[in-house]
Amino acid sequence: MHQRTRCALAALVLVPVLAGTAACSSGGGGGEASGDGDGTVTITIMGKPAATNTAAVALFERQVAAFEEANPHITIEASDVPWDAKTFATRLAGGSAPTLLRVPLTEPPALIERGQVADISDVASELDSFDDLNPRVMQFLESDGAVYGIPEKSYAFGLVYNRDLFEQAGLDPDSPPETWDEVREYAKKISDTTGKTGFGEISTNNSGGWHLTGYDYSFGGRMIEQASDGTWTAAFNDGSAHDVLEMWKAMRWEDDSLGDNVLGKQEDLVAEFTAGNVGMWVTAPPDVYPNYIAAGGDPDVFGAGPMPQGGADATLAGATVLMVSATATQAEKEAAVKWIDWRALRPNYDLEVAAETAEASAADGLPVGVPVAPIFSEEAYEAYRDAIAEYVNVPVENFAPYVGSLDAFEYVPEPAVASQEIYAALDPVVQAVLTDPNADIDALLDDAETRVNQILAQNAS
Amino acid sequence: MTMTPERLRGATSGRAAQAPVPPARTRRGGTRRQAAWAGLIFLAPTLIIFGYFAWWPIAQSVVLAFQQTNLVDPAEWVGFRNFEILFADPLLSRAALNTLWFTVLSLAIGLPVPLFCAVLMSELRRGGTLARVLAYLPVVIPPVVSVLLWKVFFSPGESGVINSLLALVGLGPLPWLQSPELAMPSLVIVATWSGAGTAILIYLAALTGVSTELYEAAELDGASVWQRIVHITLPQMRGIILVLLLLQIIGAIQVFTEPYVMTDGGPANATVTILLMIYRYAFLFGNYGVATALSVLLALVLVLVSAIYLRLTRSWSTR
Numbered sequence: 001m002h003q004r005t006r007c008a009l010a011a012l013v014l015v016p017v018l019a020g021t022a023a024c025s026s027g028g029g030g031g032e033a034s035g036d037g038d039g040t041v042t043i044t045i046m047g048k049p050a051a052t053n054t055a056a057v058a059l060f061e062r063q064v065a066a067f068e069e070a071n072p073h074i075t076i077e078a079s080d081v082p083w084d085a086k087t088f089a090t091r092l093a094g095g096s097a098p099t100l101l102r103v104p105l106t107e108p109p110a111l112i113e114r115g116q117v118a119d120i121s122d123v124a125s126e127l128d129s130f131d132d133l134n135p136r137v138m139q140f141l142e143s144d145g146a147v148y149g150i151p152e153k154s155y156a157f158g159l160v161y162n163r164d165l166f167e168q169a170g171l172d173p174d175s176p177p178e179t180w181d182e183v184r185e186y187a188k189k190i191s192d193t194t195g196k197t198g199f200g201e202i203s204t205n206n207s208g209g210w211h212l213t214g215y216d217y218s219f220g221g222r223m224i225e226q227a228s229d230g231t232w233t234a235a236f237n238d239g240s241a242h243d244v245l246e247m248w249k250a251m252r253w254e255d256d257s258l259g260d261n262v263l264g265k266q267e268d269l270v271a272e273f274t275a276g277n278v279g280m281w282v283t284a285p286p287d288v289y290p291n292y293i294a295a296g297g298d299p300d301v302f303g304a305g306p307m308p309q310g311g312a313d314a315t316l317a318g319a320t321v322l323m324v325s326a327t328a329t330q331a332e333k334e335a336a337v338k339w340i341d342w343r344a345l346r347p348n349y350d351l352e353v354a355a356e357t358a359e360a361s362a363a364d365g366l367p368v369g370v371p372v373a374p375i376f377s378e379e380a381y382e383a384y385r386d387a388i389a390e391y392v393n394v395p396v397e398n399f400a401p402y403v404g405s406l407d408a409f410e411y412v413p414e415p416a417v418a419s420q421e422i423y424a425a426l427d428p429v430v431q432a433v434l435t436d437p438n439a440d441i442d443a444l445l446d447d448a449e450t451r452v453n454q455i456l457a458q459n460a461s
Numbered sequence: 462m463t464m465t466p467e468r469l470r471g472a473t474s475g476r477a478a479q480a481p482v483p484p485a486r487t488r489r490g491g492t493r494r495q496a497a498w499a500g501l502i503f504l505a506p507t508l509i510i511f512g513y514f515a516w517w518p519i520a521q522s523v524v525l526a527f528q529q530t531n532l533v534d535p536a537e538w539v540g541f542r543n544f545e546i547l548f549a550d551p552l553l554s555r556a557a558l559n560t561l562w563f564t565v566l567s568l569a570i571g572l573p574v575p576l577f578c579a580v581l582m583s584e585l586r587r588g589g590t591l592a593r594v595l596a597y598l599p600v601v602i603p604p605v606v607s608v609l610l611w612k613v614f615f616s617p618g619e620s621g622v623i624n625s626l627l628a629l630v631g632l633g634p635l636p637w638l639q640s641p642e643l644a645m646p647s648l649v650i651v652a653t654w655s656g657a658g659t660a661i662l663i664y665l666a667a668l669t670g671v672s673t674e675l676y677e678a679a680e681l682d683g684a685s686v687w688q689r690i691v692h693i694t695l696p697q698m699r700g701i702i703l704v705l706l707l708l709q710i711i712g713a714i715q716v717f718t719e720p721y722v723m724t725d726g727g728p729a730n731a732t733v734t735i736l737l738m739i740y741r742y743a744f745l746f747g748n749y750g751v752a753t754a755l756s757v758l759l760a761l762v763l764v765l766v767s768a769i770y771l772r773l774t775r776s777w778s779t780r
Contacts, residue, residue, distance in 0.1 A: 089747060092533065093532045114531040114533075115531050115533055116532075203728075204727055259618075260618040261618070263724060263725075263728055326533050327533065420745060421745075427725075427727065428728075428729045428730045431727040431729045432728065435636070435639050435640055435641060436640075436729065439729075451551065458546055
């Protein structure tokens, strides 16, 4: 073949491989003041509900209009694109990252560490409700005395179950299982009698590592631990993670109660659960409920129970938090925090606004009164519940077993450093146990421990 | 390497200075110089666009392989640290082996299938156009859609589409994507299905170039269809087969959509490929430096593979 052809082929090889990543390298840029000298400011925000959820979109748009009327110098451009690490990176590089980010609680440590979010201490501390925010969540949003985010909602892991399938299997839908032994027994009964998946499990897109972490906590384990010199090491290669994996293995291969399809992510399981094909699974019940309803799920079939326990009385807790992009100007930061207060905080502490919001939501057919783990104090949450009581349209009694458990458990946060990388390293462990009947759990845990220690060492350096 | 306009100009002016030049020669040299300038002017927009959108990002990405950046602050030079992190990652060897396995499988399945289909279709007396449309149809479907469609087909359990078909002949059900052994072959089937149409069309075009006289002569000599294919069709098409084979190797090594959408590298890392690793480093862990370092390594490997391949097959292709 001729030299020229060879060069052309080399170019063919190089271009697609490199151009993709190089697109990220064009420097920071963007984010310069969008204020135009006359005091007006435009901010781009995340958190608009999905277009398919028309009722929620209508309420959101009314809130934006009211906010802009109250703050005529601020214009809001909202996006319904959910948080996605991969799009955030490229948008940041292209200068089009949103001013206000809405992210899960696993993200803030890395975003703060990488300098991708702004210090909002000065504006946040002026909020009426700032001092009342739950310190359990705020500890992840503060670093070296500076504040980088505000929680929108918090959650704790619990068991979600299908009350119909419980009845068909001869189980009491008002008494969901409380221990993992009971879960195993119930799951087998459901799959034996109904032919459906007794207990749904997920294992891709870091969800396997996420669930292993949550289950490990319920057996008293921890994923990582910090030495006195501040360094972190893997702590999961002990009895508790082993117990979790043994239980999965037994349910998958001995009981055959986990179904055939174990290689999915949370969205896949929500769809299967809404379709009535799954008896039980672990997630954050208040978070999943609106998606379940929006997808056409029957409110009366949805049940929420306590996080099943292996003896530790602990559950994984997380939150959705709001942060401001590092490229935002001072005016944009102030506008973003004002909006956070307007949309996320006020309906929780200002009882008049709470009632108005609940009334409007109920009129739109949105779920009102889903029991949650509060972002403010218990007293504030009680007052809020009283204020919205007449508009509650969620069968709250279906959540009673979950709510009753919330005070009983210790809330354990997700790993404080490199959580997503740790989850990614643990996904293959979970997948191996769920897809290979001969998986060697000890060897898998040893490998994962080495890998996670490597990640933690790289993170520290 | 092609001659740059500067080289051309230098070459012509150098020759002009060497000896007394007859008038006609000067005229010809001047014309050539003018032609070079005119060529450059016509080429300029293409060069600028190509340079800015293709070669400049490539140069930048090579630089980024030696940097650490958060895309907000200025990038920081870290020397070979990104490569060190990469080589300390035990997943790298696994991903490299998986990528190799995918490439071998996709050559074993993906090369003969379109060639066989094309030869078969060229032998069709009727319905050739319909066969071409049907063969090319999968290429028109957006990759993510077709991959998601196959994900449904590969659904495990007896109710899965493919497993239902297997049940008709008393086989299965097989855990297609849920088994570490079967997951990669399943992805190869999808990749072949979605990519074969293009190769078939190219082979069909090449087949029209095969001299009909050779077939007629062979028929007079009493050659069977199989003999005609082996002794006339395949040797006549060796150039195009060679190029498509190389393109297939390059494409297979860069496989991404199928493992990303269907398995996310699972189960138990059985389908993690090099490109999936690059993606995870860049967009999941936010470590763009390491991701680019791996991209550069992959590009080097591909250039090397291409060079070796072309050297090994040179005699065959020009015979």
